[in-house]
Amino acid sequence: MKVTETLNEGLKRGYNIVVTAAEMDEKVNEKLLEAQPEVEMKGFRKGKVPMALLKKQFGDKVMGEAMQESIDGAMSKHFEESGDRPAMQPEIKMTNDDWKPGDDVDVSVSYEKLPEIPDVDLKKIKLEKMVVKAEDKDIDEALSNLAENAQNFDDRKKGSKSKDGDQVTIDFLGKVDGEAFEGGAAEDYPLVLGSNSFIPGFEAQLVGVKVGDDVEVKVDFPAEYQAEHLAGKAAVFECKIKAVKEPKAAEINDELAKQFGAEDLAALKAQVAERLEAEFGGASRAVLKRKLLDELDKLVKFELPPTLVEAEAGQIAHQLWHEENPDVQGHDHPEIETTDEHKGLAERRVRLGLLLAEMGRKNEIEVTDAEMTQAIMNQARQYPGQERQFFEFIQQNQQMQQQMRAPIFEDKVVDYVFELADVKEKEVKKADLEKAVEALEDDAS
Known part of the structure; x- marks a missing residue:
């Protein structure tokens, strides 16, 4: 087998792989010999079918398998030796279209490799976390809403x-x-x-x-x-x-508290305060995460795989177009062109995505089976009466599993960074946090 480099430009790589006819023939014979003991054919005892007849009967099928295994093996060996990690699925094409048995197999392979991602001294990152305590007026407002719902x-x-x-x-x-x-x-x-x-x-x-x-x-x-x-x-x-x-509206008293599972009004107020502060904590984390991503985006620069950026820019443009045209539900619409703004957002997303993925890989951060199961169960609750079907659908759909795993993995990496970064807490008013959250929504990227 001969592997020749045909392209080495930035992150783009191209190779020509030639599997000789002799190598292919040897691999086909190996596979047929391996299968021979189990083959039954009219006129012959099990395992005694001659190789020439096996080759005539099954040669074409085995040749296809041998060809695929040879190419896959060559690619695995190349990635192991070079250390390259393809950004997307490599494009593999057979170049001798007029191939026939007895000819060498000539294949071209092209891909974009993932870039070398520099290390970041996470301890040098300084962040400020907004902390909001539930005030009496917030608790009273929440109680009023509960009373209204219990009207x-x-x-x-x-x-x-x-x-x-x-x-x-x-x-x-x-x-x-x-x-x-x-x-x-x-x-x-x-x-x-x-x-x-x-x-x-x-x-x-x-x-x-x-x-x-x-x-x-x-x-x-x-x-x-x-x-x-x-x-x-x-x-x-x-x-x-x-x-x-x-x-x-129901009266705000011990009776109302009991309707919501609390012993008395004081206990209900404590539960409400705890829930509010949990909500404030979630909003604060979202703001802190954006600040972290902004800091990482400033600190780290590296070459990006063009295909990944193009795909992400196209996805951003498509999503924004549908947000601006909510009446169009399907994909029967004019071609959507990407702009420099879309490309800029895409570059940021790809850069940060690759950086977080590399941090997770180097620090052996993984999504556990228990975490995935919990995430699937949480989402399944959105389909009352069909939880089991939803669970089975996810289990059988690798792409959906990856879509659910990705945000969990990202949050685990972000939490890891928070532990190492210099994070100072600052107590603020609810209005300050709301303003920061609105700024996130206005500048979503």
Whole structure:
């Protein structure tokens, strides 16, 4: 086997690999000899089929396998000896298109290698971490929100008309083409107007009704409605208004605390304070992480694989285009051109991504099976009733696993850097933290 370098320009590498016909023939014979004891063929005892007949019967198939194994072996040996790590999957092409058995195999290989990434003295990085304590007004605001969510409904004054947010108690009977349909009727049904729990347009027609009214609500079932026999159909619901109630926030007391699993109001306040400070801590970490990435971006410069930058710039441009054109859900749209701004963002992302990956590799930081399982379970909860199917889907999909593993790995590397960096805490107000978070969102990259 002969390997000849054809390109060495920056991070780009190219090689020509020639596997001689004799080498291929030897490898084919080895594979056939290995398989011979298990081969059965009419007219011969098991394991006694002549090599010439095996070669005639299975030679083409084995030749393809031998060719692939030879090329893979040559590439593995090359990467081991050179120390190169390809940034993306190498491009491998057979150059003698008119190849036939007995000819040498001529293959061209090209790739971009990962750059040499310099070490960073993490102890020299100085960062300031924002710390926010939950104040009484923050706790009171959170308690008010809990009370509102735990609201009750009291009857409105006799003759009062319903308002958005009220609860109306109704009997209803739904009909399509004048015929009642299964599941379209109920008695004493409590419906909160504005909750969007019914068909679009239904609740709005019950704003302004009063007890004793008989109302016809006319709606169209959505085209994608789960019941196919009703999808896209016009329907009329005959509604009898039996009660109109206005929302009333629950009182902030021990009873409210018990509704949320706390022993008393003092315990609930402690839980709320703990939850708020956990939220503040998460926001503070996001701000601190951005500061760290900014510092690393200033400290480290190295050559970037052009293909990685181009792919990332294209992805950024595509994502931003869809954000600006939210009505376009699919990919049936004009070609999206990348700009210098997209390229600049891409260079930063690729540089920082390669740097963090190298830090993780050198320090043997890995995502454990337990961490992956926990991440999958957390995401599976977003699909109630389908958790098992989601879990199995992820287990069978390597690409999805990598997408979930990547942010976990990045956060573990970032935490490692935080431990070594000079991080000073500074207590600030909630408004200061919110302002810093808004700045992150405005300058997302």
